[in-house]
Amino acid sequence: MNLQAVLGFVFTVFLQNSLADDPTPQQWTPIVMWHGMGDSCCFSFSMGAIKNKLNASLPGVYVRSLQIGDSIVKDMENGYLLHPDKQITMACEIIKNDPQLANGYNAIGFSQGGQFLRGLVQRCPSPPIKNLISVGGQHQGVYGLPNCGTLSGTFCDELRKLLNHAAYVEWVQRTVVQATYWHDPLNETEYKQSSTFLADINNEKEINSTYVTNLQSLDNFVLVKFEGDTVVQPVETEWFGFYTPGQSQEIQTLENSDLYKDDRLGLKAMNESNKLKFLSTPGNHLKFQWDWFEENVVDPYLKNA
Numbered sequence: 650m651n652l653q654a655v656l657g658f659v660f661t662v663f664l665q666n667s668l669a670d671d672p673t674p675q676q677w678t679p680i681v682m683w684h685g686m687g688d689s690c691c692f693s694f695s696m697g698a699i700k701n702k703l704n705a706s707l708p709g710v711y712v713r714s715l716q717i718g719d720s721i722v723k724d725m726e727n728g729y730l731l732h733p734d735k736q737i738t739m740a741c742e743i744i745k746n747d748p749q750l751a752n753g754y755n756a757i758g759f760s761q762g763g764q765f766l767r768g769l770v771q772r773c774p775s776p777p778i779k780n781l782i783s784v785g786g787q788h789q790g791v792y793g794l795p796n797c798g799t800l801s802g803t804f805c806d807e808l809r810k811l812l813n814h815a816a817y818v819e820w821v822q823r824t825v826v827q828a829t830y831w832h833d834p835l836n837e838t839e840y841k842q843s844s845t846f847l848a849d850i851n852n853e854k855e856i857n858s859t860y861v862t863n864l865q866s867l868d869n870f871v872l873v874k875f876e877g878d879t880v881v882q883p884v885e886t887e888w889f890g891f892y893t894p895g896q897s898q899e900i901q902t903l904e905n906s907d908l909y910k911d912d913r914l915g916l917k918a919m920n921e922s923n924k925l926k927f928l929s930t931p932g933n934h935l936k937f938q939w940d941w942f943e944e945n946v947v948d949p950y951l952k953n954a
Contacts, residue, residue, distance in 0.1 A: 677710040685760025690716040741773035771860040789891035790832025793882030817843035834892035852913040861915040880934035
């Protein structure tokens with residue numbers, strides 16, 4: 650073998666070894682995000698900042714932040730005025746038509762986006778959601794509205810008064826998003842009969858076995874509660890807890906509720922199979938340190954998915 654052939658052989662072996670030692674870029678599972686009340690998909694100070702953080706933690710990950718409507722302003726307005734059923738239908742179409750999500754995705758819902766994404770899991774299972782992370786979501790509803798996001802104080806005051814006195818009036822249920830997950834513990838019968846969204850996805854009206862099957866298809870359902878939350882009432886709703894029926898002081902945990910005991914959503918089975926995760930962090934509503942989020946959410950549920 651001549652010198653040129655020897656050098657060629659050595660170079661080929663070196664190149665092959667070099668390529669073997671150089672890992673291919675990580676193919677992260679795509680992420681879908683859904684913002685909360687008073688927010689929008691793409692504000693640089695909220696969802697945009699979180700998207701940048703995710704891209705820093707998971708270089709090259711595809712992140713789709715849901716915009717419900719034809720503009721950022723419309724997206725924010727729809728968070729107050731477009732019934733969740735219509736929003737979930739729109740979100741389902743957006744996701745189905747996104748080729749980058751065709752093989753499945755992880756989902757992160759912030760505040761009311763948490764229960765909307767759960768509704769999406771239950772009603773729109775394809776493409777599949779692998780891990781659902783609910784950050785401050787109100788899964789047993791709210792009984793109180795102390796904060797309305799970015800809108801004016803006057804608007805918030807009027808909205809609060811309306812919900813306190815007329816949440817279950819038909820036209821209010823049709824036109825005010827927050828009324829659809831208003832949960833009056835003093836009148837459980839009216840809530841179950843008149844709630845047009847939450848009572849449905851929580852199987853309060855009748856048992857929809859498809860909802861149970863679709864929810865149980867998740868790899869993990871992660872519930873993040875804010876220990877210092879002064880916005881959500883009661884804060885335990887972020888872990889599926891709520892007021893004990895008939896009063897508004899004593900808190901009933903998920904495990905002590907009929908929702909869990911009767912396993913109407915399959916949550917008991919999910920908990921027993923270690924699919925239901927309960928996380929908590931100090932701070933007020935949606936106020937968390939990225940280091941904490943990266944360690945407790947990104948690394949175990951987004952990086953390894």
